[in-house]
Amino acid sequence: MDSGDIDVKVEIQKTLISLNEITLKIKNELNIINDLVKKDGQLHTAVVDANKTLTVVAQDMGINVKNILSNEKSENESQFNLRDIISSAAFQEKILACLNNM
Numbered sequence: 736m737d738s739g740d741i742d743v744k745v746e747i748q749k750t751l752i753s754l755n756e757i758t759l760k761i762k763n764e765l766n767i768i769n770d771l772v773k774k775d776g777q778l779h780t781a782v783v784d785a786n787k788t789l790t791v792v793a794q795d796m797g798i799n800v801k802n803i804l805s806n807e808k809s810e811n812e813s814q815f816n817l818r819d820i821i822s823s824a825a826f827q828e829k830i831l832a833c834l835n836n837m
Contacts, residue, residue, distance in 0.1 A: 782827075789830040798833055
């Protein structure tokens, strides 16, 4: 083996080590993304379930959820500007406030 062959083998080894390090970094980033997706997926499910439950409770109490959401007037309902709702949490807060005011 001459000096040129050894240099080529050393460069190949360095390249393989570098590729391995990059692969490990990518794998780590994908694991982080996977964890975030799992968390948000569960959160989304919980929010949807909570909204469904609040809607049923409100309807059982005679609150017309559609009217509240469309900002129409009703005798027994508090008036809110729900067109500005930007999150499910805000929706829940408005429904809970309605329930508490009854």
